[in-house]
Amino acid sequence: MEQDLSYFKNFGEQVEQRISKLDNFAQRNQPAYPPRVIRNHTAAEAIKMFEEAEAALPEDSEEKPQLSVEVAGRWVAVRIMGKSAFAHIEDGSGRLQIYLKKNELGTELYDVFKKDFDLGDFVAVQGYLFRTRTGEVTVQVDNYQLASKALHPLPEKWHGLKDVETRYRQRYLDLVANPEVRDIFRKRSRVISAMRKYLDGEGFLEVETPALQPIYGGAMARPFTTHHNALDMELFLRISDELYLKRLIVGGIDKVYEICKDFRNEGISTKHNPEFTMMECYWAYADYQDVMVLVENMIAFIAQEVLGTTKVVFNGQAVDLTPPWKRLNLAEGIKEQTGIDIFDTYPDVKALWAECQQRKLDVSPQPTWGKLVDELLGEYLEPTIVDPVFIHTFPLDISPLSKQSPDDPRVVERFEAFVAGMEIGNAYSELNDPIAQRRRFIDQQQTTDEEAHVMDDDYVIALMQGMPPTGGLGIGVDRVVMLLTDQQSIREVILFPHMRARE
């Protein structure tokens, strides 16, 4: 079976050496990539089994447990001392030391291990368990097989893999080399499990709604555009699932949620990936105040499930997630931080801008009063927040899907949840008046804003069918994971963050 290996030989000296070892296996009639190997124990199971057997022996016993195991894993470290060698293999459960002795294995098996096996290879070993002089539970190997050959060497054992670009582009290397990275993604998985557990426990029904949408909506963002060939129609990747979930509220699913990817065609930063994970839930007969309680309880529950505490550290700062969280009126917060009473200028963006200029505030110009208020929030309120705060009562013009406040037409019943300088959630009492909703869509069209909501007639028609008073919520799942794993970059909590193509 002559094969052209020139492609692989361009990867350098060490790859070439490993490829040449494939011949040695072939000549011994041993597959380098066997379809299966014997494996009856994980590394962790083997260790646990031995420890339990030890504990079962009488206190003063000289006996040692006699247990044989069949384990397999990636060979990650070795210490060869002439006629014997210690090595570590690693599987999904952890590391296990193995011990190979020439006089136990026989010359041939022992020499083959030294000669044709490399760090990074997967091996299956059979043997019996013992405890070394230093106390480590170890497999004394009496037989072994290659489970899968690695042609590329592992990253450095002590410093791990540091190069950020390689870590993201070849995440498998990052996971192999850096145990703390594996831990982040285990936690991520548990955060999402805990979130489901909480919502399911509260009686929410998990659903799936379209990612390909003929009309995008539910958020202020630019969409990705795509095309369906058979239907010859333009489609958008969802920027939010909000308008679909609320149709389900209309349909009588009173408590509903979805955890899914949203796609926003905007800049990439340490807090933004073009596709990100969002949890949205809608709760009939609840309002934004009820949703605040849900958020603080849910986040505290998740922290407790994943970390065993509601007190975390983020970026060197202690953050206490224990409910209840602080409630802060947006206008009052801005007044505290900047001295500006935003309602003095309502709804005149020019007057508010002049006010900002006069106070020499570091804000950029915005098309509307509401957007400028939001800018003030982002610049002067958000950075001051460490412990969680619900900032509530938002300008109406930047909240086209939220219900107007009954005692102030300028604002809506909406809040955003901030923790450690990050926005992690956005929620409101849902606008369920179809006439008002249509008006708000039309108002959005009047703005020149590229991110303005587009008219969604089907959604308005759904509201005409009647939607109960409803509280809705969106939680940035990646942000929650960042918070609970103390990661300052969203790329550290996304397995394959978006990267520019090379060459």
Place this chain on the structure above:
RNA sequence: GAGCCGUUAGCUCAGCCGGUAGAGCAACUGCCUUUUAAGCAGUGGGUCGUGGGUUCGAGUCCCACACGGCUCACCA
């Protein structure tokens, strides 16, 4: 999209005022039967991100480009 910083062996990093490229780990060859960043002796391995330019001579200086990181802008 803008500013700043980075890109040297498989990995982690040195490389001064411009003078033929270095270390540790990994690899290879020996020695070594309880080690765990094992140890000892020796050897090989480089398009210095890419392309131009300056210069007798460029990893080093200049310009452009690529990719990445951070900050900013937009957003969750």
